Amino acid sequence: MLSKKLKILWLTAITCNGNTHSFLNYPHLDIFMDTFEFIYHPSIDSAYTLNDIINKEIACDILIIEGSISTEYIKADAPIVDIINKYASKVQKIVTVGTCASFGGMFRESDYKDTTGLHFDKERPTSLFEHIKEKTISLSGCPVHPDIIANTLYSIEKKRAIELDSLLRPKEFFAYTVHNGCTRNEYFEYKIDNHQFGKKEGCMFYDHGCHAPYTHGSCNKILWNEVNSKTRAGLSCMGCTEPTFPKGDFFHTKKNMGIPQYLPFGVAKRTYLTLAGITKAFHIKRLEEDLFDD
Ligand code: SF4
């Protein structure tokens, strides 16, 4: 009897395989495999080899792409662009996992020519795969959280409508910022950054380079390993879900005349200065003291 499971082809391009590693940590992978099957995945037992994928006609429902794309990149003697095009025309949906597949990411700096994401070079739209854009959902992140991959695939399977932002990311996961839900929000409000990495107190926006107020993502809502996030644990967000990643200045806030170079999304410099003036007038002893002695 033919399997009713949705068939996934997981193709890797120029990648460190970080999104594969992330997905292998999905805690409900066994239940997931009741609904989906991999016709090919480089690290999971699957029905076909890469040579089969390239040389035979194999039925497929969802194409997942991990890694940056270059016209020069070859897999098992076939250009990655040709393998993508062969399956892109057959599948219901294409999902890019990770910032490299979505926007080029780290590997834009590689030696391969014109390395980009599937549809974007940073935030600039590219034309090579324009014909399949309407099928694509981008799940950016370095890596993307496994729950976001699984939940997106379940939505495709259930034929739920997925509302996307202008960079093809599901609004359900990317409409708000990583700052939203951080346990340090009270320190942010009163502009207290008396932080040492790993310490429980202080916000890291003012001195320690936290990108979260200008990074779209759900790291403080959908926790990593179901328990924690980078900023809750005491390390600055590096903005890995954004097309500009890697932007640099990961642990240091670049400032002009004392004002952070990058302000929270939607906050004008004048508004920031007004609010800064007001909040600096407050001295909340409870927050300024070290509540937890290490
Ligand atoms: S540490 Fe980062 S995420 Fe947390 S409150 Fe400060 S700016 Fe927001």
Ligand code: SF4
């Ligand atoms: S906290 Fe920031 S850098 Fe870390 S995974 Fe989330 S978006 Fe990426």
